[in-house]
Amino acid sequence: MANNTKIVVENLNFYYGNDKALKDVSMLIQENKITALIGPSGCGKSTFLRVLNRMNDLIHGTRLEGKVLIDRHDIYSNTTDVVELRKRVGMVFQKSNPFPKSIFDNVAYGSRAHGIRDKTRLTNIVEESLKKAALWDEVKDKLKQPAMDLSGGQQQRLCIARALAINPEIILMDEPASALDPISTAKIEELIRILKEKYTIVIVTHNMQQAARVSDYTGFFLLGELIEFSDTNKIFTSPQDRRTEEYITGRFG
């Protein structure tokens, strides 16, 4: 791992009330690489992802110990502005969740929230983001139409465009293709591979083939512990831990 480290997680413990959801997790996430998090349901991988943009703050009664540094800055320190953090760390959710607004207004939402009002500038941002998300050609003539009219796969790419529009450095993806058909999934995966040139991507997935196909690094979570974290190649060809091997060969999970 000779690249630049973007995110450093050190001895992270995370609690929902009294339930310990993450146990002493440490991980280095590399810049402009795709890091995949795999593991059975309830293993803590989504919780871990949501730690990185402090989305868990919304859940009442959660608590965190340990350190999470992005560009060497502790994002859980008192001086961290959560709004600023989330501008830098975008997120794409499992279920596509466009607002009940037009395609244009969806993509422009973040920029408007940050105070950009200039119509030309917004138009440029929307076009650029939709192009980056490989959706522009399909929607360029109907930007004013409701986003809800798009197909599931298009909606998810719209959500990616919406996340890209705020120009983040890191993109977190929580099973972004789990609700999509194979063709839409292939499009999303291709998109993710292109996006890594400019962004650091962390992706949670249930689909191990997907992790193997798109990611550079893979972490395997089990019952709140990070069992193994390494090059994706290494994880899938010669896992060091017996549990990792059992999981990726489909013996449980």
Next chain:
Amino acid sequence: MKGQQIYQQVAFLGLRLSTLIIISVLGLIIWFLGKRGVSALSWEFLTQAPRNGMTEGGIFPALIGTLCLTLGAIIFALPLGVFAAIYLTEYAKQGRLVRIIRLGINNLAGVPSVVFGLFGLAMFVEYLRFGSSILSGSLTLGILILPTIIRASEEALLAIPQTFREASLALGASRWHTIYKAVLPAAIPGILTGAILGIGRAAGETAPIIFTAACFYTPRLPHSIFDQVMALPFHLYVLATEGTHFEKTLPLQYGTALVLLGLVLGINLIAVVIRTRLRRKMRW
């Protein structure tokens, strides 16, 4: 098996019967009022003031008065109620304090309307010296319908998927921006429902305005919010109980009741249409 089927038949019959009874009551009221009141209805009835000790003429001042009071109540109660609901669902830390506030609001809904009238008299008419006026009456009616609006708004806000809030916050929007731009627009159809119920109630209430706004008789239309007004429910009450020519005014009474009912149903209908339109635009 046979016994179960009979049991089911009986249960369904009971359900059907309950629904039928409810619908019949409404139908009966409309039919009854329609039959007796429709003869009193005319353009003149709607556009002229009462004459000859209120035994002839129309109900125009009362109609205008009720519209003013209802409008005033909604202007006052809708923003206040919606903001309170936003605070309770989106901002306030859910805990004992919020539970107590909710309990208070629910109890407010159970307070008899005449008590609101007396409160309005003491607070707005006397203490704040607004006198018996549109302002006092509107504020009193506004407080009366607040619980309805708060509850409907809270339910509307809680029905908005959490994913909207997460999506907005994840884009680096502030909490206020999230509520204002992502949550509130989607909740408007539901909030409108609360407003409709509130309007219907405000237009029809008598007790709260007797002490605070309504006058027995005035042919004069209100010129400011500090004027007293006639109001449909109170006018009806006066005709039916205090008139010296009780029998003679019967058609007028039914006519007034019919107009009041028509007004409330009409307002509801308009709001339902608006709500349906918005829902179509806002579906998710």
